Amino acid sequence: MAFDRRDFLKASAGAAALGTLAGCAAQAPTVGKARPKVVVVGAGFGGATCARYMKMWDPNIEVTLIEANDMFVSCPFSNTVLAGMNKMEDITFSYDNLKKAVDNFVVDYVTGIDTAKRSVATRGGKTFAYDHLVLGGGIELLFDQVQGYDAEAQKVIKHAWKAGADQTGVLRAQLEAMPDGGVFAMSVPKAPYRCPPGPYERACMVATYLKKAKPRSKIIILDGNEDIASKKGLFLAAWKKHYGYGTDKSLIDYRPNNMPRSVDPKKMMVGTEFDDVKADVINVVPPMRAAKICGLAGVRRGLDGKEGPWCAIDYRSFESLHVKNVYVLGDSTLTNFPKSGSVANNTGKMCAAAIVEMVNGREPDQAPVVTNTCYSATSEGTAMHVATVFRYDPAGKSMVAQKGGGVSAEESELEFAYMESWAQNVWADTLGL
Amino acid sequence: MKKSLVVSLLLAGTLGAVATAHAVDSRTRFMAANCGYCHGTDGKSRGAIPSIAGLDKAYFVQQMKDFRSGARSGAASTVMHQHATGYTDEEFEKLGEWFSKIK
Ligand SMILES: Cc1cc2nc3c(=O)[nH]c(=O)nc-3n(C[C@H](O)[C@H](O)[C@H](O)COP(=O)(O)OP(=O)(O)OC[C@H]3O[C@@H](n4cnc5c(N)ncnc54)[C@H](O)[C@@H]3O)c2cc1C
Numbered sequence: 363m364a365f366d367r368r369d370f371l372k373a374s375a376g377a378a379a380l381g382t383l384a385g386c387a388a389q390a391p392t393v394g395k396a397r398p399k400v401v402v403v404g405a406g407f408g409g410a411t412c413a414r415y416m417k418m419w420d421p422n423i424e425v426t427l428i429e430a431n432d433m434f435v436s437c438p439f440s441n442t443v444l445a446g447m448n449k450m451e452d453i454t455f456s457y458d459n460l461k462k463a464v465d466n467f468v469v470d471y472v473t474g475i476d477t478a479k480r481s482v483a484t485r486g487g488k489t490f491a492y493d494h495l496v497l498g499g500g501i502e503l504l505f506d507q508v509q510g511y512d513a514e515a516q517k518v519i520k521h522a523w524k525a526g527a528d529q530t531g532v533l534r535a536q537l538e539a540m541p542d543g544g545v546f547a548m549s550v551p552k553a554p555y556r557c558p559p560g561p562y563e564r565a566c567m568v569a570t571y572l573k574k575a576k577p578r579s580k581i582i583i584l585d586g587n588e589d590i591a592s593k594k595g596l597f598l599a600a601w602k603k604h605y606g607y608g609t610d611k612s613l614i615d616y617r618p619n620n621m622p623r624s625v626d627p628k629k630m631m632v633g634t635e636f637d638d639v640k641a642d643v644i645n646v647v648p649p650m651r652a653a654k655i656c657g658l659a660g661v662r663r664g665l666d667g668k669e670g671p672w673c674a675i676d677y678r679s680f681e682s683l684h685v686k687n688v689y690v691l692g693d694s695t696l697t698n699f700p701k702s703g704s705v706a707n708n709t710g711k712m713c714a715a716a717i718v719e720m721v722n723g724r725e726p727d728q729a730p731v732v733t734n735t736c737y738s739a740t741s742e743g744t745a746m747h748v749a750t751v752f753r754y755d756p757a758g759k760s761m762v763a764q765k766g767g768g769v770s771a772e773e774s775e776l777e778f779a780y781m782e783s784w785a786q787n788v789w790a791d792t793l794g795l
Numbered sequence: 796m797k798k799s800l801v802v803s804l805l806l807a808g809t810l811g812a813v814a815t816a817h818a819v820d821s822r823t824r825f826m827a828a829n830c831g832y833c834h835g836t837d838g839k840s841r842g843a844i845p846s847i848a849g850l851d852k853a854y855f856v857q858q859m860k861d862f863r864s865g866a867r868s869g870a871a872s873t874v875m876h877q878h879a880t881g882y883t884d885e886e887f888e889k890l891g892e893w894f895s896k897i898k
Pocket of ligand 1: 407428429438439441471473498499501522524556691694701705735
């Protein structure tokens with residue numbers, strides 16, 4: 363659907379916009395009419411930010427936030443845990459302040475969504491009615507697309523593409539247990555995937571550790587793409603400068619067009635179309651799509667409405683193009699934004715801003731501006747970034763990257779300090795720390 | 796505190812005037828919030844990235860223009876030149892006004 367002014371007014375007047383109407387009346391709390399009910403699923407970078415900002419901007423909205431985990435574990439900076447520069451506790455945060463910010467914080471796993479009845483059901487047997495439903499579920503990993511990557515294999519082979527003690531923590535322990543001279547085989551999924559520079563940063567961070575602790579070891583990067591998919595020049599420069607890339611002493615062996623098709627945890631092998639690689643530690647990130655909850659709500663559909671990996675949204679509100687009153691944030695969306703925490707945080711605010719406008723009988727911003735910045739660590743003390751500003755184009759109903767964006771001139775220690783500050787600020791902004 | 800001020804303005808300004816009154820410039824509010832993933836909520840930063848809450852409006856607007864033109868460059872602009880080029884002069888003014896009011 364689209365939000366031209368006419369549609370918007372029509373929608374506000376129609377039965378489909380009960381929540382919107384309730385919101386209009388409820389903006390004066392003294393009137394005592396029903397408060398608009400928003401249910402947010404997922405307290406990651408998108409969902410947590412959305413819930414928090416919605417309450418900041420219109421406390422009258424009743425916000426229920428449902429999250430499967432009782433702690434927030436950050437993917438950003440999780441690669442520094444693999445390097446031994448940080449510990450799991452440095453990237454793990456409590457939801458306590460977020461709990462105080464919303465009306466109802468529920469630790470439970472969403473198992474059903476009925477968009478006709480407008481209700482959400484959890485594994486714990488609870489149901490929640492909504493006027494507006496926001497889905498910030500992140501990604502679903504498709505293990506069945508890699509032969510042999512079954513439940514048993516998953517005990518040995520970690521993706522660490524959703525951070526946690528059982529992923530990032532175990533992978534770090536595996537690296538610590540690896541002998542000097544060992545092989546670490548890691549993969550890069552085919553684009554688009556969560557965090558385009560993430561795998562190349564991971565190679566840097568593991569290399570930082572190996573260089574110090576196990577210098578005879580090797581990292582084999584099996585890339586499903588035909589080339590380094592993000593910040594290529596800067597990563598190549600870092601690999602050369604710090605890790606001997608291009609020499610016979612290189613810690614990194616980069617192999618493009620090498621998507622893992624199979625894994626064998628007993629023989630410790632990864633198979634691609636071209637190679638069979640034996641390794642001491644295997645880190646395969648399977649293909650991915652929008653979170654399961656997006657499938658439950660019927661919003662995992664492309665621009666054409668057909669079933670697809672990601673969810674097509676209206677950039678002015680992040681409402682699904684196909685199901686009314688359902689909004690999708692962050693990594694789950696079909697956009698031309700990189701799938702980053704920075705973007706997820708921003709999409710959370712955009713959606714919050716739009717819902718606040720609508721429940722108060724106003725039109726959302728018709729020309730929103732949104733930005734991305736991804737910092738990547740390249741060694742123990744250096745980092746670099748890519749930054750882009752996007753502006754909504756009504757004619758194309760798209761987000762257009764503005765001229766002038768780009769990457770760091772070179773990696774630097776100053777940007778490492780800014781990257782650390784970014785992390786502190788985005789965590790605090792997302793979780794209300 | 797700013798948050799509660801915004802809320803009371805919102806309530807006061809929109810009472811009885813649905814769909815028209817904008818006591819709060821919600822477009823600027825969102826645009827400013829957007830800077831928060833680097834500069835912190837309300838522009839109050841932790842760590843090396845500078846805080847931009849409470850900056851003098853004229854100074855703020857001049858910095859944004861200097862980032863965009865390249866007058867502020869090198870180590871003094873690792874990233875901001877790439878952000879500033881994406882905004883208009885009018886948006887610089889509004890953002891400058893917004894952040895200058897945050898205590
Ligand atoms: C190694 C790595 C490094 C990265 N580094 C950076 C970086 O430096 N900078 C950057 O900007 N981005 C980085 N990213 C990307 C960033 O982590 C993601 O883009 C971001 O997490 C996306 O946010 P989200 O809200 O869409 O999803 P998530 O943050 O994954 O949040 C989804 C939430 O939904 C919950 N959930 C899912 N299903 C259900 C359900 N059925 N019921 C209840 N709850 C549910 C999950 O538990 C989770 O908390 C990195 C990613 C990786 C893997």
